[in-house]
Amino acid sequence: xxxxxxxxxxxxxxxxxxxxxxxxxxxxxxxxxxxxxxxxxxxxxxxxxxxxxxxxxxxxxxxxxxxxxxxxxxxxxxxxxxxxxxxxxxxxxxxxxxxxxxxxxxxxxxxxxxxxxxxxxxxxxxxxxxxxxxxxxxxxxxxxxxxxxxxxxxxxxxxxxxxxxxxxxxxxxxxxxx
Numbered sequence: 499x500x501x502x503x504x505x506x507x508x509x510x511x512x513x514x515x516x517x518x519x520x521x522x523x524x525x526x527x528x529x530x531x532x533x534x535x536x537x538x539x540x541x542x543x544x545x546x547x548x549x550x551x552x553x554x555x556x557x558x559x560x561x562x563x564x565x566x567x568x569x570x571x572x573x574x575x576x577x578x579x580x581x582x583x584x585x586x587x588x589x590x591x592x593x594x595x596x597x598x599x600x601x602x603x604x605x606x607x608x609x610x611x612x613x614x615x616x617x618x619x620x621x622x623x624x625x626x627x628x629x630x631x632x633x634x635x636x637x638x639x640x641x642x643x644x645x646x647x648x649x650x651x652x653x654x655x656x657x658x659x660x661x662x663x664x665x666x667x668x669x670x671x672x673x674x675x676x
Contacts, residue, residue: 525618526596533591537591542559545559546611548609557609567612570586570613570615571586572584572590573585574590587615588612588620592617592620600622603623604624604628605623605628606620607619608620610633645665647668647671
C-alpha cells in the first residue's frame, strides 16, 4: 500500500445512507417498543388487504376514533406541563419507527386506507405527487390524454391558461362557429 492510498479520505457515498433509502431497509414489527403500549392498544395488525396492492400485505388499522377525514389521531405529551397535543397516528408512527419526513413532504398511503398506520404502507412525497396519485377530480383530470371531443392533449394542441388546460383544436372550432 502506497502513502497516497493510505492518505486518501474515505468515500462518503458508501458510508452514508440517505433517509429515503433508509425507509426500505428498516422493517418495524407490530408492538415495537419505540412506541408506547397505549399506541399499540389502538392498532389492529390484521387489517384489510389493499385490493389494488395486495403485495403490500394487511394494513395496521387504527381502531380508536378517527378524524372526519378518516385519519387516526393520537394524543402525545402531558396535561401537567401543557405539552399535550393531538398528532396524526400514521405520521407519528412513521417518524418514530422510520424517521422524520423531509421538508415539504407528506405521507402518501400506498394502501389508500387513511386509517392505516403501518410505516411500510406510507411513502414521503410532495403534496403535488400525493394529489396526482389520488382518485380526486384533480388527479382524474391530470390523467386525461384527450379533450371531451377526442383531440389529444399534446405539446402542439394544449393551451395552458390560469392553471387550466385547454384544447387548441376546440378553441379553433369554436371561433369558426362549429
